Amino acid sequence: MDVRTLCLGILALGDASGYEIKKMVAEGSFSFFSEASYGSIYPSLTRLTEEGFVTCEFFSQDKRPDKKIYSLTEKGRLALTEELRRDPGPDKNRSEFLAALLFAEAVSPDRIQNLVEERIDEHRMKIRSLQKLLDEAMSPASHFVINYGIAMQKAALDYLEHHQASLIKKIIAAGPTE
Amino acid sequence: MDVRTLCLGILALGDASGYEIKKMVAEGSFSFFSEASYGSIYPSLTRLTEEGFVTCEFFSQDKRPDKKIYSLTEKGRLALTEELRRDPGPDKNRSEFLAALLFAEAVSPDRIQNLVEERIDEHRMKIRSLQKLLDEAMSPASHFVINYGIAMQKAALDYLEHHQASLIKKIIAAGPTE
DNA sequence: AAGCATTATATCGTACTGATAGTATTTTCT
DNA sequence: AGAAAATACTATCAGTACGATATAATGCTT
Numbered sequence: 001m002d003v004r005t006l007c008l009g010i011l012a013l014g015d016a017s018g019y020e021i022k023k024m025v026a027e028g029s030f031s032f033f034s035e036a037s038y039g040s041i042y043p044s045l046t047r048l049t050e051e052g053f054v055t056c057e058f059f060s061q062d063k064r065p066d067k068k069i070y071s072l073t074e075k076g077r078l079a080l081t082e083e084l085r086r087d088p089g090p091d092k093n094r095s096e097f098l099a100a101l102l103f104a105e106a107v108s109p110d111r112i113q114n115l116v117e118e119r120i121d122e123h124r125m126k127i128r129s130l131q132k133l134l135d136e137a138m139s140p141a142s143h144f145v146i147n148y149g150i151a152m153q154k155a156a157l158d159y160l161e162h163h164q165a166s167l168i169k170k171i172i173a174a175g176p177t178e
Numbered sequence: 179m180d181v182r183t184l185c186l187g188i189l190a191l192g193d194a195s196g197y198e199i200k201k202m203v204a205e206g207s208f209s210f211f212s213e214a215s216y217g218s219i220y221p222s223l224t225r226l227t228e229e230g231f232v233t234c235e236f237f238s239q240d241k242r243p244d245k246k247i248y249s250l251t252e253k254g255r256l257a258l259t260e261e262l263r264r265d266p267g268p269d270k271n272r273s274e275f276l277a278a279l280l281f282a283e284a285v286s287p288d289r290i291q292n293l294v295e296e297r298i299d300e301h302r303m304k305i306r307s308l309q310k311l312l313d314e315a316m317s318p319a320s321h322f323v324i325n326y327g328i329a330m331q332k333a334a335l336d337y338l339e340h341h342q343a344s345l346i347k348k349i350i351a352a353g354p355t356e
Numbered sequence: 357a358a359g360c361a362t363t364a365t366a367t368c369g370t371a372c373t374g375a376t377a378g379t380a381t382t383t384t385c386t
Numbered sequence: 387a388g389a390a391a392a393t394a395c396t397a398t399c400a401g402t403a404c405g406a407t408a409t410a411a412t413g414c415t416t
Contacts, residue, residue, distance in 0.1 A: 001277055003372075009281035032271060033272060034272060064380080065379070066395075084282050093330070094179075094271075095269040148338075216365080221367090239363090
């Protein structure tokens with residue numbers, strides 16, 4: 001899904017500024033399964049406005065920088081529906097951590113153990129932050145999606161906790177790492 | 179992790195051509211947590227060669243297109259080790275499917291049910307293909323990584339199977355979708 | 357024999373990331 | 387109180403990567 005459609009979808013849930021869209025993909029319910037940078041959000045919103053899929057209202061704020069609030073137009077809503085009619089592509093998982101594990105066989109088992117333990121902590125934190133999000137989530141779909149995220153994080157955590165020791169043992173057994 | 183480092187890492191596990199690297203990230207042990215296109219692999223290998231991180235040998239094959247086999251140099255191995263010393267960034271999950279669920283609240287429950295069922299099938303297939311990979315995997319790390327992938331796929335499958343019905347029910351209850 | 361998959365290299369337009377810049381306020385630390 | 391850091395906002399740009407496509411020979415299937 002391109003950033004264009006992502007913006008359309010987020011605006012379908014409510015008006016927002018570019019900054020708020022960025023916050024949602026970085027920290028909100030979207031944070032688990034999407035990302036987008038300012039460098040793609042702002043140009044997308046500009047183009048979407050030019051093409052009539054969204055409208056933009058300018059707010060001069062007193063004690064804050066000016067704000068541009070974008071709203072979906074009927075044309076935009078139609079375009080989104082059209083986009084959602086096509087089958088979603090497969091999920092994509094990127095993990096520098098797993099890549100490092102594969103590549104780092106020649107690296108000290110201590111370092112690997114350390115890496116795994118850090119990762120376990122990160123999963124615990126992520127679970128906590130998703131559980132917090134759950135309280136704010138209103139729609140059934142957002143509940144479903146956040147709980148999906150929690151389930152995934154728990155599965156990763158569980159796997160790491162239960163297979164950590166055996167990995168280290170096997171790596172030590174497999175090769176004398178210089 | 180950029181494609182440059184990915185190439186370095188894969189070449190650390192054995193010599194390969196650009197085509198083979200692409201195959202590994204698309205179908206091999208790497209397929210679960212990384213991706214790279216020809217448009218990034220070939221230029222990376224060219225630059226890596228120019229900079230002395232890899233060497234390239236040309237093979238004229240009889241019944242196949244010519245092949246360029248790349249090998250890691252000592253300098254390349256050092257650069258990889260250096261790269262792996264830094265902490266890996268957080269995992270990134272992208273899911274058009276979950277995005278579609280969130281955005282598609284106004285879409286018919288039938289369509290959502292359909293989407294979820296398709297996804298369940300895809301997870302089942304993915305699990306089977308990962309289990310096949312497991313037979314070929316040699317190193318302890320690749321076993322660990324593939325089993326990690328299987329655990330994740332199973333968790334997703336499990337979640338969808340167990341929460342599917344309740345999602346549909348809630349969506350029907352929540353709003354009369356026109 | 358036609359048509360598609362596989363093996364292989366390579367490029368190109370477009371999209372996206374990550375970093376950076378600018379400006380103003382509130383919060384936190386010492 | 388004053389400094390430092392975080393928050394709130396917009397925006398651009400160089401570099402990087404994606405996805406599609408070109409090319410070309412061979413093998414497999416119907």
